[in-house]
Amino acid sequence: MTKIRIVTDSTADIPRELVDQWGIEVIPLNVVFSENETYEDGVTLSPSAFYEKLETEQAMPTTSQPTPHQFEQLYRSLHSDGAEVIYSIHLSSKLSGTFQSASIAKQSLEDELDIRVIDSKQASYAIGIIVAEMAKMANEGQPVDILDKRLEYLLQETTVYFLVDTLQYLQKNGRIGKASAILGSLLKVKPILSLSKEGEVYPFDKARGPKKAVSRIIETIKEQYGDEPIHIGASHALNEELANELIERVKQECQVESVVITSIGAVIGAHVGPGTVSISCTKATNK
Template identity: 35%
Template sequence: MKVKVASTSTSCLDYYQEKHDIDIIRIKLLDGDKELLDGKDITADAFYQKLRENPSWVPKTSQPSVGEILTYFESLVEQGYEQAFITTLSKELSGTYNSALQAAQLIEDKLKVTVFDTKTVCFSEGYFALEADKMFKEGKSLEEVLERLNFLRDHNTIFFAVDDLTQLVNNGRLTGAKAFFGKLLKVKPILQVNEEGKIVSIDKIRNIKVALKSIADYIKQFTKDKKFYAHIVYAGNPELLGYFENILEFELGLKNLYKAPSTPVIGAHIGPDVVGIGIFLQE
């Protein structure tokens, strides 16, 4: 059965250096009355440069509509696909999962669509799509792919630090932050994408570089000497990125990790000064 794998644009697959044929379902960045497709009409570099040049700029985002996703599914039918496998960012962070699910139900008589909530974001989300695509190309069944992805979903996390929490707090992406708005803006917390797919604060540090160094301890606690795959996520601050890379090499012996820039849609919610690490435990 011919299967097409697709992922949402927040998967950072636009910036993945190795060739792939995973389709991208694009979330929109709203700049005034302009609608910009994430990763297509505006790149990560262009977005963060504009954010630095215009600190008062408050971009908003918009998930793809059910109709837009349905149109994409109809195009797959026209191309001869019988099955589609869609990975999305956490439904706790966006309504894209629900939109894709509704669109899938509207076309179920023509196309078998599986919509998979990765419960994560950034390149960690993209990793699920890459793994699914690889397995389908190897001839694995849907059940085998789901078994593998369910394992990955239960054994991964993201730790990251943010220098300025204003955007995360204002847009509600940081769970439980509203009541502590004043306090949180004065600290540089360590945040985690937890098993429910929510962004939660797990520690509060007064200095961003100390926070990044503390992430090394959380990595050790999470991995517990198990084998793991890791990648770096970052948003628009080369200095913090370089500092974090040095910490990972000195504290954990991790070097030459793949670095995935956060997409404009992600940046609209987290701001330009973010660095972290995505981790997948191996079986």
């Protein structure tokens, strides 16, 4: 049986229990508050510590991707441990250079190891929902051809919608993409954002207030997935109440097979800000 390992990065916001359960390797991105103050996302800076720090810091934190050398070290370590195939699934290349770093590392090891570097074109648990499914299947002993088919399907059928309290974080960090079109019209309007097929932030819709925004998201998910079984995950930045509300509403309207709730980590949090909530969905079976 081919030994398969799954690698992702810290922006997937996968709960620690799932990381441990399925043996997922998570490479951290960096959060920089000052020249002398750099942290590893989820390693030396937890989500709770990050949001506490964000309240007291005057300067907006910046983020940076892992280096190709870090990826190469990780891939070599997994190879030494017996890995024959590595799926390395990462944050949208429109939002970070992480995919590029992983691709460079892959090139240096192509003669030694089968490494499949994937641009998820997603962010936060919309990456995690794909990674967790792939890692579960790998642990069950599913072969590479089945994993390839499932991954292709997951990349096509996974969607994410998110609500932010303010667009200032996305704007200041240069990740706002096409959502800039709604900057001037947000007085009492709650923007519903999503990621395009190319992995860029765009304004999906807008609603007057969070309750109407939640209803619009639920309506969209119901239209998209119908009665097919789905996996869902909600990630939040200090807004667990709204995350739980989204989950309960989706469970009422759709055939939910599994649910995950998780915190938005420091890197994604630096770009979306406190109060953000996202809901990620994917089909539980290929059809």
